[in-house]
Amino acid sequence: MTERIVVVAAALYDGDRLLAARRSAPPALAGRWELPGGKVEEGESSEAALVRELREELGVEAEVVARVPGEWPLASPYVLHAWTARLPPTSPDPKPLQDHDELRWLAPDEIRDVDWLDQDVEAIRSLETLRGPSS
Numbered sequence: 001m002t003e004r005i006v007v008v009a010a011a012l013y014d015g016d017r018l019l020a021a022r023r024s025a026p027p028a029l030a031g032r033w034e035l036p037g038g039k040v041e042e043g044e045s046s047e048a049a050l051v052r053e054l055r056e057e058l059g060v061e062a063e064v065v066a067r068v069p070g071e072w073p074l075a076s077p078y079v080l081h082a083w084t085a086r087l088p089p090t091s092p093d094p095k096p097l098q099d100h101d102e103l104r105w106l107a108p109d110e111i112r113d114v115d116w117l118d119q120d121v122e123a124i125r126s127l128e129t130l131r132g133p134s135s
């Protein structure tokens with residue numbers, strides 16, 4: 001059986017606004033938007049990986065809230081899991097430090113205004129089902 005490698009993504013909220021990050025690398029993904037995150041390392045929990053990845057990519061100290069129901073395939077052997085997260089008041093503001101060149105806080109009516117990566121579209125649909133489209 002092929003080993004699965006989990007990639008975690010954060011649905012990072014500020015009130016009802018969702019943070020979107022525009023990829024700058026690799027070239028095949030550059031210019032498209034995603035929920036920030038990254039690969040879970042050996043011996044690391046998904047929650048710990050998400051906190052670490054958000055620190056590395058955005059320079060923030062995030063709090064993981066809950067898993068978004070669902071799992072989305074990426075290029076084999078990777079699979080995407082999404083989590084809701086928030087920034088505590090003591091966290092710095094997010095900045096595009098690694099693999100991104102722009103960040104945007106999207107209001108509920110702006111969620112579809114960016115060109116999301118395909119798997120992130122599916123994760124956001126599950127998130128909207130969980131939260132409601134305008135919560």
